[in-house]
Amino acid sequence: MISYVILKSKRIFAKICSIFVLTNSCSNAILLLQTNVRRTYILFYENGGLQMRAYNTRISAKANESLNRREAIVSTQKRMIFVVVILCISLLILGSSTYVAFAKSDNQREPVKQYISIQIQSGETLWSIASEYVKDTNVSKEEYIAEVTSVNNLKDSQIHSGQYIIIPEYVFYEQ
The missing domain is CATH 3.10.350.10 (LysM domain)
Incomplete structure (x- = not known):
């Protein structure tokens, strides 16, 4: 959302850049706009127009290791939640069937x-x-x-x- 607003108006872009990045829109410096693990997007001012390009599309080994570790943790957590839910459901079924088996009213007792x-x-x-x-x-x-x-x-x-x-x-x- 921020990138859309910045690209829409040069004036807003210049103000935001001068406040947060300490540069102005007339410099040809590369401005870092958004970073995620897989790709870094850069904004730069070139030949009177604002350009946006993808940069560094590879995942670093450290980032990849971190991603794999996080995926393993999330997968383990999902499995644990699944096991706990199945255990609760089976205990509920076992408890209710035991209650029904042993609970007899006065009309059901054998004389x-x-x-x-x-x-x-x-x-x-x-x-x-x-x-x-x-x-x-x-x-x-x-x-x-x-x-x-x-x-x-x-x-x-x-x-x-x-x-x-x-x-x-x-x-x-x-x-």
């Missing part, structure tokens, strides 16, 4: 089946007993009744008041 003996009261049926004892389980009422008839050697689903039967009870224990 423990125990057998108890109860006395049949008047008006109770196997269906009413099944409704009472299979709450919050994955067992259907039909399966429960089939198990009760099997355990008690009942030929049909007829039960009488005062009769004792063995039934499964599902208990959730706190961990």
Whole structure:
């Protein structure tokens, strides 16, 4: 941007050169305008016109060594950042999958089946007993009744008041 402004106006060029470079636009001295590692651009005033030429297009051995060292450092830094990002992502995935595997809500816990003996009261049926004892389980009422008839050697689903039967009870224990 500075080179564009300088080339546009001789008067601004003369003022900038006289302030910073301590010369004037009438001298034929070579003025160094911009330098980068690969090329040095020079401005000079010749035959009433401002000229700009590239000078020293080769990279010195010291500059080349410095460039190679910087490229190696940047490459190493990029690799380290990549490794750290991959490590963080894998730890995040591992942590979340472990949390999901071990976190169980009350509804997901498996109940423990125990057998108890109860006395049949008047008006109770196997269906009413099944409704009472299979709450919050994955067992259907039909399966429960089939198990009760099997355990008690009942030929049909007829039960009488005062009769004792063995039934499964599902208990959730706190961990």
